[in-house]
Amino acid sequence: MILIENLVKRYGKILALDHLNLEVQEGEIYGLLGPNGSGKTTVINCILALLKFDKGSVKVFGEEIRPESYHLKKQIGVVMQNVAVFEELSVYENIDYFCGLYIPEKLKRKKLVEEAIAFTGLEEYLKFRPQKLSGGLLRRLNIACGIAHKPRLIILDEPTVAVDPQSRNKILEGIKELNRKGSTIIYTSHYMEEVEQICTKISILDRGKCLATGTKEELKRMVKTGQRIVIDTVVLNEKQIEKIRTLPHVFSAVWKDQCLMVHCTEDGENLIRLLSYLSQEKIPFGRVFSEQPTLNDVFLEITGKALRD
Numbered sequence: 001m002i003l004i005e006n007l008v009k010r011y012g013k014i015l016a017l018d019h020l021n022l023e024v025q026e027g028e029i030y031g032l033l034g035p036n037g038s039g040k041t042t043v044i045n046c047i048l049a050l051l052k053f054d055k056g057s058v059k060v061f062g063e064e065i066r067p068e069s070y071h072l073k074k075q076i077g078v079v080m081q082n083v084a085v086f087e088e089l090s091v092y093e094n095i096d097y098f099c100g101l102y103i104p105e106k107l108k109r110k111k112l113v114e115e116a117i118a119f120t121g122l123e124e125y126l127k128f129r130p131q132k133l134s135g136g137l138l139r140r141l142n143i144a145c146g147i148a149h150k151p152r153l154i155i156l157d158e159p160t161v162a163v164d165p166q167s168r169n170k171i172l173e174g175i176k177e178l179n180r181k182g183s184t185i186i187y188t189s190h191y192m193e194e195v196e197q198i199c200t201k202i203s204i205l206d207r208g209k210c211l212a213t214g215t216k217e218e219l220k221r222m223v224k225t226g227q228r229i230v231i232d233t234v235v236l237n238e239k240q241i242e243k244i245r246t247l248p249h250v251f252s253a254v255w256k257d258q259c260l261m262v263h264c265t266e267d268g269e270n271l272i273r274l275l276s277y278l279s280q281e282k283i284p285f286g287r288v289f290s291e292q293p294t295l296n297d298v299f300l301e302i303t304g305k306a307l308r309d
């Protein structure tokens, strides 16, 4: 669907995209995950030929895209970061207007507009002007305007920024539904939880570079952070900590402030093994906490900083 090779984009002295490569296959929900300023919006603008770039190539549906490639652009739905709707039109009129840019036939359009309204849950607000809508509803209207014509490819640039949890869930579920109905999705975000929740493939971006690509499981396997187990234990001696370090799959164990923290490589038995050892040694323990690595761990290990730094 999209093939980007060696893309370079500068804004004056700022190198926004640095030889970026990316390939999106049909049917994917492709996440571009990166902190603010990593180049996500710039990639989107290059895919849409809204920006001139300095080097490289961008192919959409197998063709080099140009500003006048309307036959390609009409198969793409875009939901930009900044809400772009007409203040003087109602909710219904806005969706109808944007859908009308692609679908001139009235009857067909009416059906599509109604589907988009139901899909974004805006039925109660059809006569409202945008300024009367809450932030979350406004975002949903923005989405309805971008997807009503049922495009083959949908690009959403941070659609959940400043959105309440209820609207956020509705938006995320909606994106999965659009994908199930056949649209390929490109989704940019700096929220790793969202990207983990919905994306089938993820590229991690930083400073205009694509640092790693894969499914969330593949990305997590790339780093050694592994499973993290935290156990409250009041007593533990150095010999016992040393023994824990030699347990299978354990690569670090630290006891600090009456809290044992163990990092292990992936294995379903890590927690059981560790608790068995503590029981066998009659070491009392309180709260037990275990978590798998997150995409933030991946980002941290690759870049040396957290996603939200």
Ligand SMILES: Nc1ncnc2c1ncn2[C@@H]1O[C@H](COP(=O)(O)OP(=O)(O)OP(=O)(O)O)[C@@H](O)[C@H]1O
Pocket: 011, 014, 015, 016, 034, 035, 036, 037, 038, 039, 040, 041, 042, 043, 158
């Ligand atoms: N029109 C512009 N003029 C100058 N610099 C720009 C312009 N647009 C973006 N940049 C810079 O290019 C880099 C990439 O910005 P971009 O907006 O693509 O990142 P982003 O990952 O989408 O971040 P955000 O989520 O904050 O929009 C940043 O350093 C940004 O300051």
